[in-house]
Amino acid sequence: MILFVEYLHEMRGVMKEYLFKDIEKKWQEKWVSEKTFKAIDFHPTKPKYYVLYEFFNISGNLHMGHLKGTVPSDALARYKRFCGYNVLFPIGGDAFGLPAENAAIKSKIKPSKFVADGMQKVLSQSKMLGLSFDWDRTICTSDPEYYKWTQWIFLQLLKNGKAYKKTGHVNFCTGCQTILSNEDCRNGKCDRCGGIVIQKERAVWFLKMKEYSEKLLNNVDNIEMAEHLKDAQRNWIGKSEGMQITFNLQDENEKNVGKVDIFTTCIETIYGVTYVVLAPEHPLISQLREQIKNIKEVDKYIEQTAKRSEFDRLSDQKNKTGCVVEGVFAINPFTQKKVPVYIADFVLNNYGTGAVMAVPAHDQRDYEFAKKFNIPLVQVIQGICENCAVEKTQYLENNSTMLNSEEFTGLDVKTAKNLIIQKAEKIGCGTKKINYKMQDWPFNRQRYWGEPFPVVFCDKCGVVALEEKDLPLVLPEVDDYLPNAEGDSPLSKVKDWVNCKCPKCGADAYRETDTMPNWAGSSWYWLRYADPHNPNKLADYEKLKYWGSVDCYTGGTEHITRHVLYAFFWQNFLYEIGAVPNRNPFIRKMGSGLILDDQGKKMSKSSTNGVSPLEVIDKYGADATRLHLHFLGAYEDNVPWTYQGITGITSFLEKVWSLQDMVTNDNSISKNHIYVLNRLIKKISEDIEALRLNTAIAAFMSFIKQIKADGYITMKELQYFLILLNPLAPHITSEMYEIIFNKQITDESWPKYDEKYLLEDTINIPIQINGKLYKVITINRGASQDEVVEEIKNNNIDIKMEEVKKIIYVKDKIINIIK
RNA sequence: GCGGAUGUGGCGAAAUUGGCAAACGCACUAGACUUAGGAUCUAGCGGGCAACCUUGGGGGUUCAAGUCCCUUCAUCCGCACCA
Numbered sequence: 010m011i012l013f014v015e016y017l018h019e020m021r022g023v024m025k026e027y028l029f030k031d032i033e034k035k036w037q038e039k040w041v042s043e044k045t046f047k048a049i050d051f052h053p054t055k056p057k058y059y060v061l062y063e064f065f066n067i068s069g070n071l072h073m074g075h076l077k078g079t080v081p082s083d084a085l086a087r088y089k090r091f092c093g094y095n096v097l098f099p100i101g102g103d104a105f106g107l108p109a110e111n112a113a114i115k116s117k118i119k120p121s122k123f124v125a126d127g128m129q130k131v132l133s134q135s136k137m138l139g140l141s142f143d144w145d146r147t148i149c150t151s152d153p154e155y156y157k158w159t160q161w162i163f164l165q166l167l168k169n170g171k172a173y174k175k176t177g178h179v180n181f182c183t184g185c186q187t188i189l190s191n192e193d194c195r196n197g198k199c200d201r202c203g204g205i206v207i208q209k210e211r212a213v214w215f216l217k218m219k220e221y222s223e224k225l226l227n228n229v230d231n232i233e234m235a236e237h238l239k240d241a242q243r244n245w246i247g248k249s250e251g252m253q254i255t256f257n258l259q260d261e262n263e264k265n266v267g268k269v270d271i272f273t274t275c276i277e278t279i280y281g282v283t284y285v286v287l288a289p290e291h292p293l294i295s296q297l298r299e300q301i302k303n304i305k306e307v308d309k310y311i312e313q314t315a316k317r318s319e320f321d322r323l324s325d326q327k328n329k330t331g332c333v334v335e336g337v338f339a340i341n342p343f344t345q346k347k348v349p350v351y352i353a354d355f356v357l358n359n360y361g362t363g364a365v366m367a368v369p370a371h372d373q374r375d376y377e378f379a380k381k382f383n384i385p386l387v388q389v390i391q392g393i394c395e396n397c398a399v400e401k402t403q404y405l406e407n408n409s410t411m412l413n414s415e416e417f418t419g420l421d422v423k424t425a426k427n428l429i430i431q432k433a434e435k436i437g438c439g440t441k442k443i444n445y446k447m448q449d450w451p452f453n454r455q456r457y458w459g460e461p462f463p464v465v466f467c468d469k470c471g472v473v474a475l476e477e478k479d480l481p482l483v484l485p486e487v488d489d490y491l492p493n494a495e496g497d498s499p500l501s502k503v504k505d506w507v508n509c510k511c512p513k514c515g516a517d518a519y520r521e522t523d524t525m526p527n528w529a530g531s532s533w534y535w536l537r538y539a540d541p542h543n544p545n546k547l548a549d550y551e552k553l554k555y556w557g558s559v560d561c562y563t564g565g566t567e568h569i570t571r572h573v574l575y576a577f578f579w580q581n582f583l584y585e586i587g588a589v590p591n592r593n594p595f596i597r598k599m600g601s602g603l604i605l606d607d608q609g610k611k612m613s614k615s616s617t618n619g620v621s622p623l624e625v626i627d628k629y630g631a632d633a634t635r636l637h638l639h640f641l642g643a644y645e646d647n648v649p650w651t652y653q654g655i656t657g658i659t660s661f662l663e664k665v666w667s668l669q670d671m672v673t674n675d676n677s678i679s680k681n682h683i684y685v686l687n688r689l690i691k692k693i694s695e696d697i698e699a700l701r702l703n704t705a706i707a708a709f710m711s712f713i714k715q716i717k718a719d720g721y722i723t724m725k726e727l728q729y730f731l732i733l734l735n736p737l738a739p740h741i742t743s744e745m746y747e748i749i750f751n752k753q754i755t756d757e758s759w760p761k762y763d764e765k766y767l768l769e770d771t772i773n774i775p776i777q778i779n780g781k782l783y784k785v786i787t788i789n790r791g792a793s794q795d796e797v798v799e800e801i802k803n804n805n806i807d808i809k810m811e812e813v814k815k816i817i818y819v820k821d822k823i824i825n826i827i828k
Numbered sequence: 829g830c831g832g833a834u835g836u837g838g839c840g841a842a843a844u845u846g847g848c849a850a851a852c853g854c855a856c857u858a859g860a861c862u863u864a865g866g867a868u869c870u871a872g873c874g875g876g877c878a879a880c881c882u883u884g885g886g887g888g889u890u891c892a893a894g895u896c897c898c899u900u901c902a903u904c905c906g907c908a909c910c911a
Contacts, residue, residue: 238906241831241906244832244906245906249910251911272910275911286911355909356909357910357911360910364911366911367911444911446907569906570906642841646834647904653853653854653855654853657852657854658853703841703842703852704841704851706853707853710852711851773848777848777892817891819847823892825891825892827891
């Protein structure tokens with residue numbers, strides 16, 4: 010065989026050394042300057058494909074976690090381009106809000122400067138990874154051109170009654186000096202700074218997210234995503250079906266003094282109610298001050314509760330506290346019997362109605378509380394439990410018999426439940442009701458670095474929205490932007506900015522001095538990429554229609570119950586006001602695993618255990634870094650970072666490079682390689698589509714092994730191989746393609762495999778005897794049982810056919826001989 | 829407490845519908861080439877001298893189980909007094 014390499018050597022001199030630094034730099038510069046990966050709006054022939062990676066949080070350097078998500082999406086984007094798609098693969102920076110501001114404060118640099126520098130830094134670092142972003146679409150949430158539209162969306166929310174300001178009890182982070190949403194709190198601590206979260210009364214902007222619960226659940230159903238992530242979202246939204254029941258309230262003299270609504274999912278236990286509990290913040294308390302005989306004691310308890318941090322309340326679940334409300338009784342609408350009323354902080358004011366009917370015989374929490382306060386219990390459903398309640402799971406599972414429940418006594422609980430519901434509806438004391446755990450979204454922060462609210466407060470006109478033409482309302486540059494101890498926004502000190510004229514009546518007015526949370530800008534950014542520089546609209550409707558929903562969205566699983574739910578909410582809203590053409594923002598969401606350090610701890614920007622990707626790139630090159638990290642484990646799994654094994658990757662790349670020395674001038678696929686090559690095409694296509702880079706890399710290695718053993722690769726085979734490998738290792742393959750084929754690899758298309766070359770004509774088939782492996786023989790594919798048995802005999806395998814009871818033969822798979 | 833996952837060599841990990849467990853790589857061992865080897869190449873590499881045994885443990889279904897069912901243990905993650 011004539012080695013093509015001899016010809017090549019004549020043409021271009023001997024094969025050069027693999028100098029990854031020069032090669033990678035060359036291609037990275039070329040891709041940027043030639044705009045190789047520009048997405049074309051309304052491409053005349055190619056179908057669109059939208060790959061999105063969560064944009065960078067501008068609070069530090071690129072870290073390993075970013076590579077975990079960006080590299081597979083980059084591979085997918087490159088693969089889809091080869092497949093003939095017009096790919097949109099954009100990037101940007103999430104630069105407003107607490108993370109960026111806290112990082113800026115820490116490094117003692119003004120947030121605006123910190124963010125501008127940070128943006129440049131992460132963009133240039135992602136260029137060093139060879140990521141194929143469309144750089145012309147880069148956005149940054151703290152850029153006025155961008156946040157103009159964040160403010161615009163807020164205005165639409167306000168105009169459509171989805172935003173309201175209300176004084177309420179909210180999570181307040183003692184570290185960040187600002188209110189937080191429920192989504193920002195973990196175990197009573199701030200998710201950003203780890204500070205203790207307490208409850209504070211404050212005037213807060215809320216977005217009516219709760220109203221969207223059912224639509225969000227619908228989004229969850231319609232997204233392609235790992236089931237456990239969907240569960241996490243459904244769990245967060247927390248739909249539960251039950252009844253809302255009204256209890257009348259009486260004073261000591263049995264005079265009606267009001268009523269209280271309670272929510273229950275266990276109406277079947279209505280005859281077992283022995284007390285009612287209100288949340289300490291429940292408005293009835295202040296309404297009934299005159300009737301409450303121990304109001305001092307009650308006030309004291311309420312005060313105590315307010316002082317307790319959420320963390321204390323949660324860590325003290327076993328030890329229930331409460332206070333009886335003397336002088337007020339609740340009347341069970343089914344029995345007309347009166348039961349005492351308590352307040353206790355285990356009842357949450359923001360769930361259901363903030364009041365519960367307590368059934369100590371059938372609810373463990375009620376049981377513990379009743380025991381502590383010596384409240385009697387009445388068992389109404391059969392079941393055995395010593396020193397505990399007979400709970401729902403038990404009695405429903407056994408469909409137990411009703412007790413002490415008037416006309417329902419003796420029925421099974423499932424039948425009784427339905428009849429009790431009917432009775433409640435008939436006597437008019439209750440209706441079926443669905444409750445959601447998810448709350449409205451507290452949407453302001455008392456911090457400097459965020460989108461200013463486009464509203465003013467006017468003594469005459471109240472809350473007045475700015476006119477759209479006056480957007481963006483630019484955040485003023487100030488010197489003193491640190492949060493203060495009172496938790497007021499730093500903007501309140503900027504008098505000439507705060508004081509303004511009412512856009513409606515022209516009178517003196519003042520601006521909202523809180524800013525929007527960091528989640529605001531990220532709740533719609535994927536839409537902006539469709540039309541990132543449009544000064545007149547958040548994005549042109551036709552362009553939004555063209556680019557459609559994100560086909561594959563990659564990013565961290567920690568955002569599943571926050572960012573992704575906010576994204577659903579805003580997209581639903583924007584769809585309803587006709588601003589966007591789809592209700593579902595994302596078709597498929599892939600949650601990436603974490604990178605762990607050698608202690609098994611998460612490696613992230615905030616921890617000190619991080620290994621910088623730049624350090625690895627510098628030492629081994631971008632292609633090697635990309636391959637190594639993804640060879641360590643599957644995309645959705647957590648993987649421990651290690652340098653161990655990176656030599657396997659570098660020697661693989663050396664072998665790839667040395668294919669130049671083995672290429673023949675044959676422009677067809679050789680017989681020896683036809684099956685392995687076709688299988689490789691299939692494997693790589695499927696693996697990239699599923700973001701399984703680890704097994705794809707293994708397949709490339711196996712292929713190379715075979716090529717090395719055979720000592721040659723044809724031109725055609727090498728061409729295919731380089732295209733297949735390009736999405737994972739773009740630099741080396743681009744360079745080799747140019748050297749050998751004198752063409753640009755990005756102009757090529759993805760090789761197709763032929764079904765008929767996936768299976769070889771002869772196969773190895775294991776022979777089992779009584780289910781145990783005995784020997785492996787080689788037969789023709791599709792051989793019949795008789796032919797296989799014949800072959801076994803020919804192979805001198807010691808089986809006496811008269812002893813054989815049964816033969817189980819799975820064609821082309823296995824033969825099991827039962828003796 | 830509720831929900832979810834994971835458990836496979838010395839290590840990272842593979843394994844369509846149940847069908848040859850350990851692909852691919854690291855580490856390790858031996859050999860070759862070398863002045864040299866942290867380079868390269870070749871071979872070996874779950875355990876056991878063997879028959880055989882082996883996917884956290886125990887049980888089951890099946891001709892056949894890492895995969896399905898029951899049970900149990902361990903680790904990790906999410907939610908957490910949600911009425």
